[in-house]
Amino acid sequence: xxxxxxxxTLKRHGYKYTGKRESMVQLFNRKDRYLTAKEVLEEMxxxxxxxxxxxxxxxxxxxxxxxxxxxxxxxxxxxxRFHCGGDHHHHHLICTECGRTKQLNLCPMNAILGEPEGFExxxxxxxxxxxxxxxxxxxxxKGGS
Amino acid sequence: xxxxxxxxTLKRHGYKYTGKRESMVQLFNRKDRYLTAKEVLEEMxxxxxxxxxxxxxxxxxxxxxxxxxxxxxxxxxxxxRFHCGGDHHHHHLICTECGRTKQLNLCPMNAILGEPEGFExxxxxxxxxxxxxxxxxxxxxKGGS
DNA sequence: GTGTAAAACGTAATTTTTACGATTTACAAC
DNA sequence: GTTGTAAATCGTAAAAATTACGTTTTACAC
Numbered sequence: 001x002x003x004x005x006x007x008x009t010l011k012r013h014g015y016k017y018t019g020k021r022e023s024m025v026q027l028f029n030r031k032d033r034y035l036t037a038k039e040v041l042e043e044m045x046x047x048x049x050x051x052x053x054x055x056x057x058x059x060x061x062x063x064x065x066x067x068x069x070x071x072x073x074x075x076x077x078x079x080x081r082f083h084c085g086g087d088h089h090h091h092h093l094i095c096t097e098c099g100r101t102k103q104l105n106l107c108p109m110n111a112i113l114g115e116p117e118g119f120e121x122x123x124x125x126x127x128x129x130x131x132x133x134x135x136x137x138x139x140x141x142k143g144g145s
Numbered sequence: 146x147x148x149x150x151x152x153x154t155l156k157r158h159g160y161k162y163t164g165k166r167e168s169m170v171q172l173f174n175r176k177d178r179y180l181t182a183k184e185v186l187e188e189m190x191x192x193x194x195x196x197x198x199x200x201x202x203x204x205x206x207x208x209x210x211x212x213x214x215x216x217x218x219x220x221x222x223x224x225x226r227f228h229c230g231g232d233h234h235h236h237h238l239i240c241t242e243c244g245r246t247k248q249l250n251l252c253p254m255n256a257i258l259g260e261p262e263g264f265e266x267x268x269x270x271x272x273x274x275x276x277x278x279x280x281x282x283x284x285x286x287k288g289g290s
Numbered sequence: 291g292t293g294t295a296a297a298a299c300g301t302a303a304t305t306t307t308t309a310c311g312a313t314t315t316a317c318a319a320c
Numbered sequence: 321g322t323t324g325t326a327a328a329t330c331g332t333a334a335a336a337a338t339t340a341c342g343t344t345t346t347a348c349a350c
Binding site for chain 1: 336337338339340341346347348
Binding site for chain 2: 326327328329330331332337338
């Protein structure tokens with residue numbers, strides 16, 4: 001997903017092209033990582049001071065529905081990032097400090113064929129959590145002697 | 146994990162053996178599936194009408210820390226189930242309707258060796274969501290012609 | 291330019307989780 | 321068995337995340 005694709009997706013589905021939606025798309029394009037609703041709100045309020053939380057949550061849901069962003073949750077909060085990788089299915093290494101990700105070209109579901117009996121699969125989640133090199137450096141710098 | 150093991154774990158770590166903790170252990174032992182804090186609260190309030198939410202959350206955290214229960218989250222809520230499988234690492238098929246699980250003897254982390262560069266792994270999550278046979282029947286019964 | 295449905299505002303309600311001073315209780319020592 | 325004490329629980333409130341909704345504003349088709 002890129003900037004133009006995202007706005008095209010909105011148009012194609014008949015949604016209006018507002019400054020706030022453009023701003024949100026730009027935000028996700030700029031920050032290439034998972035963001036919480038709160039982070040999105042705060043970032044966007046720099047440009048739109050009186051921005052309503054309703055607008056953020058509503059558009060986050062819409063964007064996820066349209067595949068503009070992909071959502072997940074960890075540590076009790078829902079998080080979103082620009083939908084990467086086009087159509088090819090993948091998973092992520094996720095830095096729990098900053099939300100940055102690395103793509104994983106491996107899906108464990110390939111090994112599941114025929115496994116479950118009497119269980120209708122509707123989805124799956126495979127995520128590896130940790131600390132990215134960037135955040136490791138930051139921690140070392142702080143804690144260093 | 147079983148009933149006696151759970152109480153032994155509490156004793157061994159010097160925690161007090163209260164009626165409420167026993168009741169919670171029994172609850173998880175009885176319901177062999179993921180429960181939300183709210184469900185735990187409501188079930189336990191049948192036996193202890195004035196039960197405080199503080200007690201539930203505090204003990205859920207403690208139980209998870211001691212390995213008596215294992216926690217996860219989906220659909221915006223934290224959930225807990227009796228810790229199964231002793232020491233051998235495993236994952237679950239999870240019914241998102243009722244929280245019942247099936248054990249999966251497969252861990253995708255085996256395929257990751259050497260994969261991530263400059264990324265310190267601290268945890269991972271692999272869960273398959275769906276509808277168990279029990280809940281499929283219920284839906285069919287309701288929606289059936 | 292106008293009309294209209296969609297979007298956003300402003301604010302409050304809901305829901306989940308955490309916090310904390312006061313009270314009660316488990317349990318060890320006597 | 322009684323007693324002392326730290327831990328556990330209560331009762332309630334605060335905090336945090338999310339959802340809801342009537343009103344106002346705005347994008348955009350005509």
